[in-house]
Amino acid sequence: MSALDRALTIDDLKTLARRRVPRQFFDYIDSGAYTEQTYNSNEADFDRITLRQRVAVNLENRNLASTMLGQPVSMPIAIAPVGSTGMTDADGEIKAARAAEKAGIPFTLSTMAICSIEDIAENTSKPFWFQLYVMRDRAYIERLIDRARAAGCSALVLTMDLQLLGQRHKDLRNGLTAPPKFTPKFVAEMMVKPGWAFRMLGTKRHTFGNIAGHVSDAVNLASLTEWTRTQFDLTLNWKDIGWIKKRFGGPVIVKGVLDAEDAKLAIANGADAIVVSNHGGRQLDGAPSTIRVLPEIVDAVGNQTEVLVDGGIRSGQHLLKALALGAKGALVGRIMAYGLGAGGEAGVTRALDIVRKETDTTMALMGERDIRNIGLHNIYSNDLDKRQGY
Ligand code: GLV
Numbered sequence: 001m002s003a004l005d006r007a008l009t010i011d012d013l014k015t016l017a018r019r020r021v022p023r024q025f026f027d028y029i030d031s032g033a034y035t036e037q038t039y040n041s042n043e044a045d046f047d048r049i050t051l052r053q054r055v056a057v058n059l060e061n062r063n064l065a066s067t068m069l070g071q072p073v074s075m076p077i078a079i080a081p082v083g084s085t086g087m088t089d090a091d092g093e094i095k096a097a098r099a100a101e102k103a104g105i106p107f108t109l110s111t112m113a114i115c116s117i118e119d120i121a122e123n124t125s126k127p128f129w130f131q132l133y134v135m136r137d138r139a140y141i142e143r144l145i146d147r148a149r150a151a152g153c154s155a156l157v158l159t160m161d162l163q164l165l166g167q168r169h170k171d172l173r174n175g176l177t178a179p180p181k182f183t184p185k186f187v188a189e190m191m192v193k194p195g196w197a198f199r200m201l202g203t204k205r206h207t208f209g210n211i212a213g214h215v216s217d218a219v220n221l222a223s224l225t226e227w228t229r230t231q232f233d234l235t236l237n238w239k240d241i242g243w244i245k246k247r248f249g250g251p252v253i254v255k256g257v258l259d260a261e262d263a264k265l266a267i268a269n270g271a272d273a274i275v276v277s278n279h280g281g282r283q284l285d286g287a288p289s290t291i292r293v294l295p296e297i298v299d300a301v302g303n304q305t306e307v308l309v310d311g312g313i314r315s316g317q318h319l320l321k322a323l324a325l326g327a328k329g330a331l332v333g334r335i336m337a338y339g340l341g342a343g344g345e346a347g348v349t350r351a352l353d354i355v356r357k358e359t360d361t362t363m364a365l366m367g368e369r370d371i372r373n374i375g376l377h378n379i380y381s382n383d384l385d386k387r388q389g390y
Contacts, residue, residue: 004343004350010314010335013351017088017341020196022189024174025087029337032281033166038289039281042312045289049321050380054367063370064360065104068329069155069251069273069306074104075356076329076371077319079336080280080310081131081157083224086114086209087178088341090199094123096336099348101126103356108157108331111144112224114178116209117151127154131255133162134240135231140215145247147210156248157275160266161256163236165228166283177222179206199344238269245270253308255331256283258293260300263307273306273328280311280333291322298326316358320366323374 007013018026032039064075079100085092093115100107101124108129109120120128130148134141148156180186190197200206208221220226245252254266255275266274276294278287290311298307309322310331322330332355339351363371366378 002343004346007342007350008354010338010351010354013342013347013354014334014338016343016347017338020193021088021341022180022186022193022196024171024176024180024186025084026341027170027174028084028168028176029082029088029334029341031168031170032285033168033283034285036281036285038278038285038287041289042278042281042291043314043318044312045291046312046318046321049291049324051317051320051324051362051366052378052380053365057367057369059364059367059369061369062360062364063372064356064363066329066372068106068308069253071106071154072104073106073329075319075359076323076327077352077355078106078129078308078329078331079108080331080333081108081110081113081129081159082333082337083110083112084114084178084208085110085337085340086203086205087180088337089196089344089347090203091115091119091205092340092344094119095345096340096348097124097128099336099339099345099352100128102349103352105352106154109153111210112208114205114207114209117144117147117153119205119209121151127152129153129155129157129253131157131159132244133159134233134236134244136233137215137231142247143214144210145244149248149250153250155251155253155272156244157253157255158241158244158271159255159279160236161258161277161279161283162228163232163234165225165232166279166285168282171225176224178208178224179222238265241266241269241271245272255310257297258284258287258290260293260296263297263301267301267305271305273308274301275331276307276309276311276327277331278311291325294322294325294327302326316355316360317362319355319359320362320371320374321379323371324376324378326376 066076097107111133130153251272254271309327339347
Protein backbone atom coordinates (compact mmCIF):
# COMPACT_ATOMS: atom_id res chain seq x y z
CA MET A 1 0.00 0.00 0.00
CA SER A 2 1.46 3.37 -0.96
CA ALA A 3 1.78 6.28 1.45
CA LEU A 4 -0.96 8.06 -0.52
CA ASP A 5 -3.34 5.13 -0.15
CA ARG A 6 -2.65 5.06 3.58
CA ALA A 7 -3.57 8.75 3.93
CA LEU A 8 -7.07 8.94 5.42
CA THR A 9 -7.33 12.65 6.11
CA ILE A 10 -6.16 15.94 4.64
CA ASP A 11 -3.92 16.21 7.68
CA ASP A 12 -2.19 12.94 6.68
CA LEU A 13 -1.53 14.48 3.26
CA LYS A 14 -0.19 17.62 4.91
CA THR A 15 2.30 15.50 6.88
CA LEU A 16 3.43 13.78 3.68
CA ALA A 17 3.72 17.13 1.87
CA ARG A 18 5.88 18.53 4.66
CA ARG A 19 8.29 15.63 4.14
CA ARG A 20 8.47 15.98 0.36
CA VAL A 21 8.37 19.71 -0.35
CA PRO A 22 11.29 22.07 0.39
CA ARG A 23 10.65 24.09 3.49
CA GLN A 24 10.20 27.53 1.90
CA PHE A 25 7.49 26.22 -0.44
CA PHE A 26 5.74 24.14 2.20
CA ASP A 27 5.75 27.14 4.56
CA TYR A 28 4.34 29.37 1.82
CA ILE A 29 1.22 27.19 1.84
CA ASP A 30 1.05 26.59 5.58
CA SER A 31 1.09 30.18 6.73
CA GLY A 32 -1.09 33.13 7.56
CA ALA A 33 -0.33 36.80 8.10
CA TYR A 34 1.43 38.05 11.26
CA THR A 35 0.21 36.08 14.33
CA GLU A 36 -1.86 33.68 12.20
CA GLN A 37 -4.93 34.35 14.38
CA THR A 38 -7.22 34.51 11.36
CA TYR A 39 -5.50 31.61 9.62
CA ASN A 40 -6.10 29.43 12.69
CA SER A 41 -9.65 30.61 13.41
CA ASN A 42 -10.77 29.81 9.86
CA GLU A 43 -10.35 26.15 10.71
CA ALA A 44 -11.08 26.24 14.44
CA ASP A 45 -14.45 28.02 14.07
CA PHE A 46 -15.89 25.06 12.18
CA ASP A 47 -15.75 23.18 15.52
CA ARG A 48 -18.29 25.63 16.95
CA ILE A 49 -20.96 24.29 14.63
CA THR A 50 -22.67 20.99 15.33
CA LEU A 51 -24.47 18.80 12.84
CA ARG A 52 -27.95 17.43 13.38
CA GLN A 53 -28.21 13.64 13.20
CA ARG A 54 -31.40 12.24 11.67
CA VAL A 55 -32.02 8.52 11.28
CA ALA A 56 -34.29 6.02 9.59
CA VAL A 57 -34.15 7.86 6.27
CA ASN A 58 -33.79 5.90 3.03
CA LEU A 59 -30.19 6.54 2.06
CA GLU A 60 -30.15 4.92 -1.35
CA ASN A 61 -29.22 6.91 -4.45
CA ARG A 62 -27.41 9.75 -2.74
CA ASN A 63 -26.39 12.79 -4.77
CA LEU A 64 -23.41 15.09 -4.27
CA ALA A 65 -23.68 16.80 -7.65
CA SER A 66 -24.73 20.42 -7.81
CA THR A 67 -23.99 23.57 -9.83
CA MET A 68 -21.62 26.48 -9.32
CA LEU A 69 -22.25 29.53 -11.49
CA GLY A 70 -24.73 27.45 -13.42
CA GLN A 71 -22.00 24.93 -14.30
CA PRO A 72 -22.53 21.31 -13.26
CA VAL A 73 -20.10 20.07 -10.59
CA SER A 74 -19.75 16.55 -9.21
CA MET A 75 -19.61 18.10 -5.71
CA PRO A 76 -19.88 21.79 -4.79
CA ILE A 77 -16.14 22.42 -4.56
CA ALA A 78 -13.78 24.35 -6.82
CA ILE A 79 -10.01 24.48 -6.57
CA ALA A 80 -9.05 27.92 -5.24
CA PRO A 81 -6.34 29.97 -6.92
CA VAL A 82 -3.02 29.40 -5.15
CA GLY A 83 0.08 31.33 -6.19
CA SER A 84 3.32 29.43 -6.89
CA THR A 85 1.58 26.03 -7.00
CA GLY A 86 4.19 24.92 -9.53
CA MET A 87 6.78 25.21 -6.76
CA THR A 88 4.93 22.75 -4.52
CA ASP A 89 5.54 20.17 -7.23
CA ALA A 90 6.88 20.49 -10.78
CA ASP A 91 4.15 21.70 -13.18
CA GLY A 92 1.84 21.71 -10.17
CA GLU A 93 -0.95 23.77 -11.72
CA ILE A 94 -1.21 21.38 -14.68
CA LYS A 95 -1.36 18.40 -12.30
CA ALA A 96 -3.99 20.04 -10.10
CA ALA A 97 -6.08 21.13 -13.11
CA ARG A 98 -6.03 17.59 -14.48
CA ALA A 99 -7.06 16.13 -11.14
CA ALA A 100 -9.90 18.68 -10.90
CA GLU A 101 -11.05 17.86 -14.40
CA LYS A 102 -11.11 14.13 -13.64
CA ALA A 103 -13.00 14.85 -10.42
CA GLY A 104 -15.59 16.95 -12.27
CA ILE A 105 -14.97 20.20 -10.41
CA PRO A 106 -13.68 23.63 -11.56
CA PHE A 107 -10.01 24.54 -11.30
CA THR A 108 -8.95 28.16 -10.77
CA LEU A 109 -5.56 29.28 -12.06
CA SER A 110 -3.87 32.10 -10.13
CA THR A 111 -2.37 35.13 -11.87
CA MET A 112 0.72 34.30 -9.76
CA ALA A 113 0.87 30.70 -10.98
CA ILE A 114 4.03 29.08 -12.29
CA CYS A 115 2.26 27.42 -15.25
CA SER A 116 0.63 29.88 -17.63
CA ILE A 117 -2.97 30.21 -18.82
CA GLU A 118 -1.89 28.64 -22.11
CA ASP A 119 -0.14 25.74 -20.32
CA ILE A 120 -3.39 24.84 -18.56
CA ALA A 121 -5.48 25.20 -21.72
CA GLU A 122 -3.11 22.91 -23.63
CA ASN A 123 -3.10 20.25 -20.93
CA THR A 124 -6.80 20.07 -20.07
CA SER A 125 -9.96 19.78 -22.10
CA LYS A 126 -12.60 21.52 -19.97
CA PRO A 127 -12.87 25.28 -19.31
CA PHE A 128 -11.19 26.46 -16.13
CA TRP A 129 -11.51 29.66 -14.08
CA PHE A 130 -8.86 32.35 -14.10
CA GLN A 131 -8.08 34.48 -11.04
CA LEU A 132 -7.10 38.05 -11.77
CA TYR A 133 -4.90 40.41 -9.78
CA VAL A 134 -5.07 43.96 -11.01
CA MET A 135 -1.69 45.57 -11.51
CA ARG A 136 -0.73 49.14 -12.36
CA ASP A 137 0.15 48.22 -15.94
CA ARG A 138 -3.41 48.30 -17.33
CA ALA A 139 -2.31 47.35 -20.84
CA TYR A 140 -0.81 44.17 -19.41
CA ILE A 141 -3.98 43.42 -17.41
CA GLU A 142 -6.07 43.85 -20.54
CA ARG A 143 -3.81 41.40 -22.37
CA LEU A 144 -4.11 38.98 -19.45
CA ILE A 145 -7.93 39.16 -19.55
CA ASP A 146 -7.82 38.63 -23.33
CA ARG A 147 -5.58 35.58 -22.84
CA ALA A 148 -8.05 34.12 -20.33
CA ARG A 149 -10.90 34.67 -22.75
CA ALA A 150 -8.92 33.18 -25.65
CA ALA A 151 -8.14 30.11 -23.51
CA GLY A 152 -11.89 29.59 -23.02
CA CYS A 153 -11.93 30.33 -19.27
CA SER A 154 -15.53 30.11 -18.09
CA ALA A 155 -15.22 32.62 -15.22
CA LEU A 156 -12.89 35.30 -13.98
CA VAL A 157 -12.22 35.36 -10.24
CA LEU A 158 -11.35 38.93 -9.33
CA THR A 159 -9.42 39.07 -6.07
CA MET A 160 -10.12 42.33 -4.24
CA ASP A 161 -8.35 41.76 -0.91
CA LEU A 162 -4.76 41.96 -2.08
CA GLN A 163 -3.81 45.42 -3.25
CA LEU A 164 -0.82 44.93 -1.02
CA LEU A 165 0.53 41.74 0.45
CA GLY A 166 -0.08 40.76 4.08
CA GLN A 167 3.14 39.91 5.88
CA ARG A 168 3.82 36.23 6.36
CA HIS A 169 6.82 36.00 8.63
CA LYS A 170 7.85 32.53 7.47
CA ASP A 171 8.24 33.68 3.85
CA LEU A 172 10.49 36.55 4.87
CA ARG A 173 12.59 34.38 7.16
CA ASN A 174 12.92 31.72 4.46
CA GLY A 175 13.81 34.27 1.76
CA LEU A 176 11.09 32.81 -0.49
CA THR A 177 11.66 33.23 -4.24
CA ALA A 178 10.55 31.43 -7.41
CA PRO A 179 12.84 30.06 -8.72
CA PRO A 180 14.57 29.41 -5.41
CA LYS A 181 18.02 30.84 -4.75
CA PHE A 182 20.70 28.19 -4.60
CA THR A 183 21.93 28.99 -1.12
CA PRO A 184 23.93 26.31 0.79
CA LYS A 185 20.82 25.73 2.94
CA PHE A 186 18.64 25.10 -0.10
CA VAL A 187 21.22 22.81 -1.72
CA ALA A 188 21.42 20.79 1.52
CA GLU A 189 17.64 20.48 1.47
CA MET A 190 17.74 19.14 -2.08
CA MET A 191 19.77 16.21 -0.80
CA VAL A 192 16.90 15.15 1.46
CA LYS A 193 14.14 16.01 -1.02
CA PRO A 194 15.62 14.54 -4.21
CA GLY A 195 12.26 13.59 -5.74
CA TRP A 196 11.08 17.19 -5.74
CA ALA A 197 14.43 18.37 -7.20
CA PHE A 198 14.46 15.66 -9.84
CA ARG A 199 10.96 16.52 -11.03
CA MET A 200 11.83 20.23 -11.06
CA LEU A 201 14.82 19.51 -13.30
CA GLY A 202 12.40 17.89 -15.73
CA THR A 203 10.39 21.06 -16.34
CA LYS A 204 11.25 24.47 -17.70
CA ARG A 205 8.52 26.15 -15.64
CA HIS A 206 10.30 27.74 -12.69
CA THR A 207 8.87 31.23 -12.40
CA PHE A 208 5.57 33.09 -12.80
CA GLY A 209 4.40 31.93 -16.21
CA ASN A 210 1.59 34.45 -16.70
CA ILE A 211 4.01 37.32 -16.23
CA ALA A 212 7.55 36.37 -17.27
CA GLY A 213 7.97 37.18 -20.95
CA HIS A 214 4.71 39.17 -20.99
CA VAL A 215 5.82 42.35 -19.25
CA SER A 216 8.94 44.26 -20.22
CA ASP A 217 10.30 45.04 -16.74
CA ALA A 218 9.86 41.84 -14.78
CA VAL A 219 12.67 42.80 -12.41
CA ASN A 220 12.35 41.19 -9.00
CA LEU A 221 9.54 39.01 -10.24
CA ALA A 222 11.01 36.06 -8.35
CA SER A 223 10.21 37.76 -5.06
CA LEU A 224 6.45 37.83 -4.70
CA THR A 225 6.65 40.37 -1.88
CA GLU A 226 8.75 42.80 -3.87
CA TRP A 227 6.76 42.29 -7.06
CA THR A 228 3.38 42.98 -5.43
CA ARG A 229 4.77 46.02 -3.60
CA THR A 230 5.83 47.66 -6.83
CA GLN A 231 3.28 46.36 -9.36
CA PHE A 232 -0.10 45.79 -7.69
CA ASP A 233 -2.67 48.54 -8.10
CA LEU A 234 -3.40 50.38 -4.86
CA THR A 235 -6.25 52.27 -6.53
CA LEU A 236 -8.36 49.16 -7.29
CA ASN A 237 -12.01 49.92 -6.47
CA TRP A 238 -15.58 48.72 -7.07
CA LYS A 239 -15.85 50.63 -10.37
CA ASP A 240 -13.11 48.42 -11.82
CA ILE A 241 -15.47 45.43 -11.88
CA GLY A 242 -17.33 47.07 -14.79
CA TRP A 243 -14.50 47.37 -17.33
CA ILE A 244 -13.01 44.03 -16.32
CA LYS A 245 -16.34 42.30 -16.85
CA LYS A 246 -16.88 44.03 -20.17
CA ARG A 247 -13.41 43.11 -21.40
CA PHE A 248 -13.76 39.48 -20.30
CA GLY A 249 -17.32 39.07 -21.57
CA GLY A 250 -18.18 36.32 -19.08
CA PRO A 251 -19.08 35.94 -15.40
CA VAL A 252 -16.93 37.71 -12.82
CA ILE A 253 -16.70 36.27 -9.31
CA VAL A 254 -15.51 38.79 -6.73
CA LYS A 255 -13.26 37.16 -4.14
CA GLY A 256 -12.21 38.62 -0.81
CA VAL A 257 -15.56 39.80 0.56
CA LEU A 258 -15.80 39.59 4.35
CA ASP A 259 -18.40 42.23 5.09
CA ALA A 260 -22.11 42.45 4.25
CA GLU A 261 -21.82 46.06 2.98
CA ASP A 262 -18.97 45.06 0.68
CA ALA A 263 -21.05 42.13 -0.56
CA LYS A 264 -23.82 44.56 -1.54
CA LEU A 265 -21.33 46.89 -3.24
CA ALA A 266 -19.82 44.01 -5.19
CA ILE A 267 -23.26 43.00 -6.48
CA ALA A 268 -24.29 46.61 -7.21
CA ASN A 269 -21.15 46.97 -9.31
CA GLY A 270 -21.76 43.88 -11.39
CA ALA A 271 -20.31 40.86 -9.58
CA ASP A 272 -21.98 37.65 -10.78
CA ALA A 273 -21.02 35.79 -7.60
CA ILE A 274 -18.90 36.44 -4.53
CA VAL A 275 -16.41 34.42 -2.54
CA VAL A 276 -16.53 35.11 1.18
CA SER A 277 -12.81 35.02 1.83
CA ASN A 278 -10.05 36.39 4.01
CA HIS A 279 -7.46 34.98 1.62
CA GLY A 280 -6.92 31.92 3.80
CA GLY A 281 -5.90 34.15 6.71
CA ARG A 282 -2.99 35.49 4.69
CA GLN A 283 -4.02 39.15 4.50
CA LEU A 284 -5.74 40.98 7.40
CA ASP A 285 -4.64 39.18 10.54
CA GLY A 286 -7.30 39.73 13.21
CA ALA A 287 -10.17 39.51 10.72
CA PRO A 288 -12.96 37.03 11.54
CA SER A 289 -13.07 33.53 10.13
CA THR A 290 -15.09 33.20 6.95
CA ILE A 291 -17.55 30.71 8.47
CA ARG A 292 -18.36 33.26 11.17
CA VAL A 293 -19.35 36.03 8.74
CA LEU A 294 -20.94 33.78 6.12
CA PRO A 295 -24.48 33.92 7.65
CA GLU A 296 -24.66 37.74 7.70
CA ILE A 297 -23.42 37.93 4.11
CA VAL A 298 -25.91 35.29 2.98
CA ASP A 299 -28.64 37.28 4.76
CA ALA A 300 -27.58 40.43 2.91
CA VAL A 301 -27.15 39.14 -0.65
CA GLY A 302 -27.97 35.44 -0.73
CA ASN A 303 -31.23 35.98 -2.59
CA GLN A 304 -29.49 38.01 -5.32
CA THR A 305 -26.33 36.07 -6.01
CA GLU A 306 -24.39 32.89 -5.49
CA VAL A 307 -22.34 33.07 -2.31
CA LEU A 308 -19.24 30.88 -2.30
CA VAL A 309 -16.81 30.59 0.60
CA ASP A 310 -13.20 29.61 1.23
CA GLY A 311 -10.93 29.45 4.27
CA GLY A 312 -10.27 26.63 6.71
CA ILE A 313 -12.10 23.91 4.80
CA ARG A 314 -10.19 20.68 5.37
CA SER A 315 -12.94 18.04 5.34
CA GLY A 316 -16.32 17.04 4.04
CA GLN A 317 -17.82 18.00 7.40
CA HIS A 318 -16.50 21.54 6.94
CA LEU A 319 -17.99 21.67 3.46
CA LEU A 320 -21.39 20.58 4.77
CA LYS A 321 -21.30 23.19 7.55
CA ALA A 322 -20.56 25.91 4.97
CA LEU A 323 -23.45 24.70 2.82
CA ALA A 324 -25.75 24.56 5.84
CA LEU A 325 -24.97 28.22 6.49
CA GLY A 326 -25.99 29.17 2.98
CA ALA A 327 -22.91 28.82 0.75
CA LYS A 328 -23.62 27.43 -2.70
CA GLY A 329 -20.15 25.89 -2.79
CA ALA A 330 -16.63 26.17 -1.45
CA LEU A 331 -13.21 26.93 -2.87
CA VAL A 332 -10.36 24.84 -1.49
CA GLY A 333 -6.71 25.84 -1.76
CA ARG A 334 -4.79 24.03 0.93
CA ILE A 335 -6.62 20.73 0.36
CA MET A 336 -5.27 20.83 -3.20
CA ALA A 337 -1.80 22.04 -2.18
CA TYR A 338 -1.28 19.39 0.50
CA GLY A 339 -2.41 16.68 -1.90
CA LEU A 340 -0.11 18.00 -4.61
CA GLY A 341 2.85 18.15 -2.24
CA ALA A 342 2.07 14.65 -0.98
CA GLY A 343 1.87 12.99 -4.37
CA GLY A 344 1.50 15.20 -7.44
CA GLU A 345 -1.63 14.69 -9.53
CA ALA A 346 -2.44 11.42 -7.74
CA GLY A 347 -2.13 13.29 -4.45
CA VAL A 348 -4.68 15.91 -5.51
CA THR A 349 -6.99 13.12 -6.66
CA ARG A 350 -6.54 11.42 -3.30
CA ALA A 351 -7.31 14.67 -1.46
CA LEU A 352 -10.52 15.19 -3.43
CA ASP A 353 -11.53 11.55 -2.94
CA ILE A 354 -11.05 11.89 0.82
CA VAL A 355 -13.27 14.97 0.94
CA ARG A 356 -15.87 13.41 -1.36
CA LYS A 357 -16.11 10.31 0.82
CA GLU A 358 -16.30 12.35 4.03
CA THR A 359 -19.04 14.50 2.51
CA ASP A 360 -21.05 11.53 1.35
CA THR A 361 -20.82 9.60 4.62
CA THR A 362 -21.49 12.66 6.77
CA MET A 363 -24.43 13.78 4.65
CA ALA A 364 -25.93 10.30 4.90
CA LEU A 365 -25.51 10.20 8.67
CA MET A 366 -27.29 13.55 8.82
CA GLY A 367 -30.20 11.81 7.12
CA GLU A 368 -29.83 13.66 3.81
CA ARG A 369 -29.68 12.14 0.36
CA ASP A 370 -29.10 15.20 -1.78
CA ILE A 371 -26.45 17.81 -1.12
CA ARG A 372 -28.64 20.48 -2.71
CA ASN A 373 -31.05 20.15 0.22
CA ILE A 374 -28.47 20.96 2.91
CA GLY A 375 -29.53 24.00 4.91
CA LEU A 376 -29.97 25.53 8.33
CA HIS A 377 -32.16 22.60 9.38
CA ASN A 378 -29.00 20.41 9.37
CA ILE A 379 -27.24 22.30 12.17
CA TYR A 380 -28.21 23.44 15.65
CA SER A 381 -29.55 26.96 15.43
CA ASN A 382 -28.22 27.92 18.85
CA ASP A 383 -24.72 27.57 17.35
CA LEU A 384 -25.58 30.69 15.41
CA ASP A 385 -26.64 32.53 18.55
CA LYS A 386 -23.35 31.60 20.15
CA ARG A 387 -21.63 33.03 17.10
CA GLN A 388 -23.18 36.45 17.81
CA GLY A 389 -21.63 36.36 21.25
CA TYR A 390 -18.04 35.94 20.07
C1 GLV B 1 -0.97 35.26 -3.00
O1 GLV B 1 -2.08 35.23 -3.42
C2 GLV B 1 -0.65 34.86 -1.68
O2 GLV B 1 -1.54 34.76 -0.84
O3 GLV B 1 0.54 34.60 -1.44
